[in-house]
Amino acid sequence: MLKNNILPIEAYTDSTWFDLEMRHIFSSTWAYAGLVEDISEPGQFKSIQAGLNNIIIVKGRDHRLRAFHNMCRLKGTQLLRAEGKLQKAITCPYHDWTYDLEGELISVPKMDLEFANLDKSCLGLKQASVDIWRGMLWVHPEKDAPAVTQWFKDVEPYLGPHQPEKLMEAKDNVVIEDIKANWKIVVENYIDHYHLAQLHSGTLNMYDHAKAEFGFVGPHFAFWEPLDPEYAKNLEKNASMPLIDYIPKEQLGASVPMLFPGIGLGESETSWSVFHVIPIAVNHTRVEVRTKVMPASDWEFAKYASRSNKFWEKRIGPKYASEDANHPLGSADFMQEDIYVCEQQQKSYQSPYFELGPSASHGESPVRDHQQVVWDYLKPFIKNTKEG
Amino acid sequence: MEWFDLTVKDVKKVTKEATSVTLSIPDSIKNSFSWQPGQHIQLELTIDGERTRRCYSISSTWGQALTFTVKKIQGGKASTYINERLKADDLIKVTAPKGRFTLTPNSETRRSYYFFAAGSGITPIYSMLTTLLPNEPDSFAYLLYSNKDSKSTIFAEELVHLQKKYSDRLIIKHCHSSPGWFDDAPWRKGRIDTDAVHAFINECPPYAQDAQYYLCGPGSFIPDLKKALNEIDVPNTRIHMESFGGAKTPEKPTGDKAILNVNFNGEKHQIPVASNQSLLRAMLAEGIEAPYSCEGGVCGTCRCFLTKGEVSMQNNLVLDETDIKKGIILACQAIPQSKDIEIKYKT
Numbered sequence: 075m076l077k078n079n080i081l082p083i084e085a086y087t088d089s090t091w092f093d094l095e096m097r098h099i100f101s102s103t104w105a106y107a108g109l110v111e112d113i114s115e116p117g118q119f120k121s122i123q124a125g126l127n128n129i130i131i132v133k134g135r136d137h138r139l140r141a142f143h144n145m146c147r148l149k150g151t152q153l154l155r156a157e158g159k160l161q162k163a164i165t166c167p168y169h170d171w172t173y174d175l176e177g178e179l180i181s182v183p184k185m186d187l188e189f190a191n192l193d194k195s196c197l198g199l200k201q202a203s204v205d206i207w208r209g210m211l212w213v214h215p216e217k218d219a220p221a222v223t224q225w226f227k228d229v230e231p232y233l234g235p236h237q238p239e240k241l242m243e244a245k246d247n248v249v250i251e252d253i254k255a256n257w258k259i260v261v262e263n264y265i266d267h268y269h270l271a272q273l274h275s276g277t278l279n280m281y282d283h284a285k286a287e288f289g290f291v292g293p294h295f296a297f298w299e300p301l302d303p304e305y306a307k308n309l310e311k312n313a314s315m316p317l318i319d320y321i322p323k324e325q326l327g328a329s330v331p332m333l334f335p336g337i338g339l340g341e342s343e344t345s346w347s348v349f350h351v352i353p354i355a356v357n358h359t360r361v362e363v364r365t366k367v368m369p370a371s372d373w374e375f376a377k378y379a380s381r382s383n384k385f386w387e388k389r390i391g392p393k394y395a396s397e398d399a400n401h402p403l404g405s406a407d408f409m410q411e412d413i414y415v416c417e418q419q420q421k422s423y424q425s426p427y428f429e430l431g432p433s434a435s436h437g438e439s440p441v442r443d444h445q446q447v448v449w450d451y452l453k454p455f456i457k458n459t460k461e462g
Numbered sequence: 463m464e465w466f467d468l469t470v471k472d473v474k475k476v477t478k479e480a481t482s483v484t485l486s487i488p489d490s491i492k493n494s495f496s497w498q499p500g501q502h503i504q505l506e507l508t509i510d511g512e513r514t515r516r517c518y519s520i521s522s523t524w525g526q527a528l529t530f531t532v533k534k535i536q537g538g539k540a541s542t543y544i545n546e547r548l549k550a551d552d553l554i555k556v557t558a559p560k561g562r563f564t565l566t567p568n569s570e571t572r573r574s575y576y577f578f579a580a581g582s583g584i585t586p587i588y589s590m591l592t593t594l595l596p597n598e599p600d601s602f603a604y605l606l607y608s609n610k611d612s613k614s615t616i617f618a619e620e621l622v623h624l625q626k627k628y629s630d631r632l633i634i635k636h637c638h639s640s641p642g643w644f645d646d647a648p649w650r651k652g653r654i655d656t657d658a659v660h661a662f663i664n665e666c667p668p669y670a671q672d673a674q675y676y677l678c679g680p681g682s683f684i685p686d687l688k689k690a691l692n693e694i695d696v697p698n699t700r701i702h703m704e705s706f707g708g709a710k711t712p713e714k715p716t717g718d719k720a721i722l723n724v725n726f727n728g729e730k731h732q733i734p735v736a737s738n739q740s741l742l743r744a745m746l747a748e749g750i751e752a753p754y755s756c757e758g759g760v761c762g763t764c765r766c767f768l769t770k771g772e773v774s775m776q777n778n779l780v781l782d783e784t785d786i787k788k789g790i791i792l793a794c795q796a797i798p799q800s801k802d803i804e805i806k807y808k809t
Contacts, residue, residue: 116694134695137667138574162695176697195784205572205671221572223600 076433078262080445083430086256086423092356094455095257099335099448100125104225106337106350107131107204107211109364110239113139117159120211121152123352127215129202130154132164134175141204141213142177147197164199173199209238210348226333232296234329234341235321241346241366249363253413255420257336257353260361261444263416264349265295265332268437273415276391277408280305281328290443293334297440300327301343305385312385315344315378316368334447344368357420363409465506466491470552471527480533480582480616481545482521485556487528497559498566499524499589500676500704502755506555509543516540517755519586519678519704520559521617524567524593528559531616533582561755562762563704565590565676567597574668575601578654578687580608580679581616583706587678588617595628602669603628606662608637608654608679612645633666654683656690663694678704684760685779703779705758720771720798725806726750735798741773741805742793752807757794764793770804773797 085091105124113120116135121128121144128144130153144152146166153166153173163180165172172181177199185192201217212222223230253260263269270283279302286299305312306326321343329341336351347365354360367375390406397404402414422428433442472484487495502519522529534545548554563586565575575594577587584607591603609615615636625634635649637658650658675696677687684703691701720735722744735744742764745752755763759777768789773796781790793805 136663136673136691136694136696138673138696139671175695203671206669221570221600223572224570 076435076438076442077430078433078438078441078445079430080442080449081258083423083428085448086258086420087356089356091452091456092256092353094452095448096125096353098455099451100353101127101215103335104212104214104219104222105129106333106348107213109243109348109366110206110209110211111243112157112211115159117161118157119154119160120157121154122213124213124215127202128152129204129213129215130164131204131211131213132160132175139204139206139211140175140177141202142173142199143202143215145200146171147179147199153199177201208233226294229291229294229296229331229333232291232298232329233331233339234298234346235325236318236329236341236346237320238346238366240369241318242369244345244365244367247365249361249365249409251361251363251409251413252354253359253361253416254357255359255416256356256423257351257359258444258448259416259419259423260351260359261332261336261338262441263412264330264338264351265297265440265444266438267297267440268434269415273393273411274408276389276393277406277411279389288440290440290447293447295332295334295440295444297330297332298327299330305389308385309343312382313344313378314382314386316370316374317343318346318368332444340365357424464494465555465557466494467553468556470548470550470554472550473548476531476616477533477614477618479545479614480531481548482529482531483544483548484522484527484529485554494558495528497528498564499593500564500586500702501559501561502586502704503528503530503559504557505540507540507543509539512539514540519561519589521585521588522592523589524597531582531585531588533616560763561704563676563678563702565594565674565702567594567601569597569599571598572600572670572672573598573602574670574673575603576663576668576673576675577603577605577607578659578675578677578679579605580654580683581614581706583678583680583683583704584616585678586704587676588620590676591624591632592620595624595632600670601631603632604662604666604668605632605634606637606649606654606658607634608639610640611638611642612636612648613642635662635666654679654687656686656693659687659690660694673700675701676703677701678706680706684758685777688779698782703760705756705760717774717797717799718801720801720803722798723770723802723804724750724752726752727807735803738797740794741791741796741798741803745793752793754794759792759795762792765790766793766805766807767791768796768803768805771802772799773803774799 107122113133116133119130119132121130130142130144132140146153148169148171151166151168153164163172163174170183174180179194179197203214203219205212205222207222267286270278281299282302283299288297326343332338338349340347345365345367347363350362352360392406393403393411399405402410469486470483471486474482476482497520502517504515504517507514518530518532520528521531532541532544535541579587612618621634625632637650637654638648639653641648675691677684684705688701717737719737722733722735722741724731731750733744733748742752742754753763755761760779762780768791773791775792775795777795778792
């Protein structure tokens with residue numbers, strides 16, 4: 075009997091595992107760092123926590139992004155916080171050590187008095203890598219990281235034809251959810267095909283789950299399913315938002331890949347979104363979702379919403395109509411439904427009476443494959459733990 | 463320096479004033495003639511009994527027959543000869559390709575390449591572009607190209623085709639100093655100056671963030687553009703340069719007559735240097751085949767170590783403070799400032 079047992083249960087409950095994942099997965103791969111428009115002007119910067127590394131991205135007047143580890147070379151003090159704009163230099167708040175936009179140390183207060191023979195040229199900021207791919211910012215802790223396009227090369231052909239740069243971010247629409255579950259449970263739920271028709275019977279029925287095509291390409295997961303025929307029949311009228319107008323007819327549907335580690339995309343007929351899974355602790359995960367849609371007027375959006383209202387009223391409903399709308403299973407919101415099951419699963423994993431059930435051979439194959447990817451990364455560092 | 467007698471395979475006019483020359487490379491010397499986009503060859507021509515040497519950049523695509531392209535310069539002996547008299551089957555003396563101004567594509571690399579070219583400065587850059595685009599599929603190229611008008615633009619048609627073929631990864635903008643009445647409007651009127659460089663980068667920011675900058679043109683084009691790039695935070699480590707003929711050299715510092723001791727290829731020489739003569743010219747006059755290329759203080763081919771005495775350099779776009787502290791100088795730019803000079807070359 076198949077089981078989702080490539081990883082032991084401790085992988086979801088033991089902080090030793092979590093620490094190893096932070097070091098060997100989240101601190102050693104290309105990390106999602108936001109959307110290109112987050113840094114549009116010269117001088118703008120943004121700091122990103124990527125695993126154990128805090129990395130700053132700064133744009134020069136040449137419009138090129140630079141990335142550095144956000145640590146002063148004197149005592150490691152964080153140089154820049156969150157987002158903002160600077161002029162020509164980066165100054166540490168602690169002792170005013172100052173670096174230029176190439177990360178070179180250019181000024182040290184009382185240098186001659188305090189430091190004999192200080193060679194400033196050896197004390198530049200540690201460089202990292204930054205690049206733009208599919209309208210998203212990416213950082214890597216290594217200075218000479220392999221190109222981001224190489225990292226995603228094999229999965230790229232399976233992604234949607236969406237051009238995120240040409241879409242606009244939906245106003246005030248960033249969703250941040252704190253989930254009481256391990257990051258892998260959140261990812262496994264995202265890529266699990268088996269539950270779609272059941273848990274989300276009332277919320278994700280605009281796609282034809284039976285026709286879904288999916289699988290892992292290297293460490294990344296690709297998934298695509300077509301529109302539900304009834305929805306597709308009168309798409310222009312049924313769509314709740316303006317359709318992305320350059321998607322070829324045969325590609326209409328939902329591409330829902332999960333890039334490793336924990337960067338889900340939701341690429342549909344009307345929207346494009348990033349579902350960023352951020353591990354906080356072994357049983358705590360933050361998810362940040364940003365969504366982009368066709369550039370159109372509010373009036374245009376209102377038109378689509380009201381025109382399609384009747385269609386959706388009939389179709390969308392909660393998992394259990396008997397539940398209160400405040401309960402996830404009564405909410406008619408697929409994200410709340412997912413969070414609910416993830417948190418329940420985490421609770422059970424901590425119970426001494428928990429025992430793994432069988433694994434669905436087709437629908438849960440992505441779960442086993444993702445476990446395998448994680449295992450391949452961590453195997454060299456795990457001691458005294460049973461394998462599979 | 464080894465000279466090879468090569469046969470001209472083909473001579474082709476590319477504009478009214480520019481000619482492309484393709485050479486036949488016999489299999490026996492193929493290895494000496496492997497080259498990187500951006501490199502040049504040196505030619506020795508005997509024109510009306512007088513020997514003349516010139517450097518020309520290779521303009522062909524990596525892996526194709528070696529071709530160089532020469533624009534006729536007013537009063538230019540070699541360029542006029544090549545444009546008006548050189549023909550297929552002629553024999554010419556050529557050195558093996560060399561030069562540090564190169565671009566070697568790597569299919570796994572992803573970069574944004576900015577190219578700035580003036581006039582015949584396009585020739586090495588055209589070789590880089592046509593090699594880069596098919597061989598580095600994840601990279602982007604941005605070309606700002608300055609000419610008098612569209613008629614005098616070398617590779618104008620080829621560039622149109624290239625842009626069509628690689629429309630998602632290549633941007634080309636033209637500057638014309640005196641656009642013709644019936645030309646399509648250029649992106650900008652005038653030469654490439656600081657404002658043009660800044661406007662170009664603002665309008666076409668890099669998509670891939672590992673950006674590299676290649677400059678090729680005559681006279682003050684290189685120092686002016688380098689300054690323009692530095693002004694917007696481009697570090698020197700990302701700027702690559704090649705200076706081209708017709709350089710207006712800055713005022714030469716006055717120098718002293720001197721004696722130069724040089725250790726080159728294991729042989730010791732003691733030679734005179736005239737006042738206001740560069741160490742390089744003094745060595746060449748004595749038959750010492752010291753390395754050099756642009757003779758403009760740009761390419762760095764002639765770098766050597768000053769171990770005794772003082773020199774001043776009229777133009778230095780390569781060496782930074784740390785190099786100079788180490789005693790590195792550019793032989794082509796170094797004018798003696800003391801009587802007794804000693805240099806050595808790293809072997």
